[in-house]
Amino acid sequence: MKYYLQQHPLSQTSCMNNSRLFTLQKSVRVFFQMLFWTPVAVLSLLLVYNTLPYFSFSKDFSFIEERSFLFKSNFYNACFYIHIFAGSVCIVTALIQFSRYILKKTKAIHRWSGKLYVFVVLFLGAPTGLYMSFFAKGSFWERALFMFMAGFWFFTTLNGLTTIHKKNVLAHKIWMMRSYSMAMTAVTFRVYHIIFYLMDWGHLENYELSLWISVIGNMLFAEWIIYRKSRNYLKSFTT
Amino acid sequence: MKSILYVGATLMIGASIYGFVDFKKTNHSKEFTKMYDAKDAPLVTPLKKTEPVINEKIIVGEELRAKKEKVIEETNTLTSVSANESNSEKKFKNPKKKKLNYKLYSRAALEERYIDKEVRTGEMEKVKSKEQ
Numbered sequence: 001m002k003y004y005l006q007q008h009p010l011s012q013t014s015c016m017n018n019s020r021l022f023t024l025q026k027s028v029r030v031f032f033q034m035l036f037w038t039p040v041a042v043l044s045l046l047l048v049y050n051t052l053p054y055f056s057f058s059k060d061f062s063f064i065e066e067r068s069f070l071f072k073s074n075f076y077n078a079c080f081y082i083h084i085f086a087g088s089v090c091i092v093t094a095l096i097q098f099s100r101y102i103l104k105k106t107k108a109i110h111r112w113s114g115k116l117y118v119f120v121v122l123f124l125g126a127p128t129g130l131y132m133s134f135f136a137k138g139s140f141w142e143r144a145l146f147m148f149m150a151g152f153w154f155f156t157t158l159n160g161l162t163t164i165h166k167k168n169v170l171a172h173k174i175w176m177m178r179s180y181s182m183a184m185t186a187v188t189f190r191v192y193h194i195i196f197y198l199m200d201w202g203h204l205e206n207y208e209l210s211l212w213i214s215v216i217g218n219m220l221f222a223e224w225i226i227y228r229k230s231r232n233y234l235k236s237f238t239t
Numbered sequence: 240m241k242s243i244l245y246v247g248a249t250l251m252i253g254a255s256i257y258g259f260v261d262f263k264k265t266n267h268s269k270e271f272t273k274m275y276d277a278k279d280a281p282l283v284t285p286l287k288k289t290e291p292v293i294n295e296k297i298i299v300g301e302e303l304r305a306k307k308e309k310v311i312e313e314t315n316t317l318t319s320v321s322a323n324e325s326n327s328e329k330k331f332k333n334p335k336k337k338k339l340n341y342k343l344y345s346r347a348a349l350e351e352r353y354i355d356k357e358v359r360t361g362e363m364e365k366v367k368s369k370e371q
Contacts, residue, residue, distance in 0.1 A: 063347035127250040134258035197349040
C-alpha cells in the first residue's frame with residue numbers, strides 16, 4: 001500500500017475519500033439493518049414471553065376461552081400446545097440465523113440452530129398448524145389462508161434444507177427468507193391487530209384484515225428483498 | 240434426506256385428512272358455528288339514588304310529651320346487570336379509553352371482556368411474583 005501511494009501520490013487523497021465514503025456507506029447500511037432487526041427481535045421475544053404462561057396448561061386465557069368448544073378435544077389440545085411450542089422455538093432460532101457474525105465465527109451454531117428450526121417446522125409446527133387451520137376464526141377464506149400458510153411454510157423450509165444439502169447457498173438463503181416470512185406472520189399479525197383495535201375496528205373484521213395483511217405483506221416484503229439481491233429473480237423459484 | 244421428506248409429507252397429509260374429518264363432524268353443531276360470533280357485552284345501567292326518606296314516628300305514649308323520631312333511610316336502588324337486554328331499553332355504556340398493554344400482543348380476541356380479564360390476570364401475576 002505504501003509503495004503504491006509512493007508511486008501514485010495523487011491517488012492518496014482519492015483513496016482516503018473512497019475509504020471515508022465506504023465507511024459512510026457501511027454505517028448507513030448498518031443503521032438500516034438495526035432499524036429493521038431491533039423491532040423484529042423485540043417483538044419476537046415479546047411474542048415468546050407472552051406464550052410462556054400458556055405452558056401452565058391453565059384454561060384461564062381469553063384465546064382458550066373463546067375456543068372452549070374446541071379445547072374439549074384432547075387432540076386439538078395437544079396440537080395447540082405443540083404448535084405454540086414449535087412457534088416459539090422457530091422464532092428464537094430464526095433470529096440468530098441471519099447473523100453474518102455468527103456464521104463467520106462459528107458455523108456450527110448456524111447449522112445446529114438451522115437443523116432445530118427445520119425439524120420443528122417440518123414435523124411440529126406445520127402439521128399442527130394445518131390441522132388447526134380447519135377450525136380457524138373467520139370465514140372459509142381465512143381457513144384456506146391458514147392452510148396455505150402451513151403448506152407454504154412446509155414447502156419453503158423443505159426447499160431451504162434441500163438446497164443447502166446440494167451446497168447451493170444462494171438458493172438456500174432465498175428459500176429460508178421465504179420460510180422466515182411465514183414464521184414472522186405471527187409477529188406482524190399481532191402488530192396490525194393492535195393497530196386496528198386502537199382504530200376501533202370490530203374484532204372479527206380486525207382479525208381477518210390483520211391476517212390477510214400480515215401474510216400478503218410479509219410475502220411481498222420477502223420477495224422484494226430477494227428481487228433486490230438476485231440477478232435473475234425468476235430463477236430464484238427453482239432449486 | 241428422503242426420509243425427512245416422507246415423514247414430513249406423511250404428517251402433513253395425516254393432519255389434513257384428520258382435520259377435514261374432524262371439521263365435518265363438528266361443522267353441524269351450533270356450538271362450533273356460533274363460537275366466534277360477537278357476544279353482547281354485559282350492560283351496566285346507572286345507579287339510581289332516591290332521596291332520603293324521613294319517617295317521622297310520633298310516639299304517643301305519654302300525653303305530656305310527644306316524641307318525634309326521625310328515621311332517615313337512604314335507599315339506593317341498584318339495577319341488576321343483565322347480559323341480553325332488548326333493544327327497546329335504553330343502554331348505557333361506559334366508554335373506556337383504550338390503553339396499550341403488552342398482554343394485548345396476542346391472537347386472542349381484543350374484546351373488552353377478554354382484555355379486562357387478560358390485564359387483570361397479568362396484574363395478579365405481578366402481585367404474586369412480588370409477594371414471592
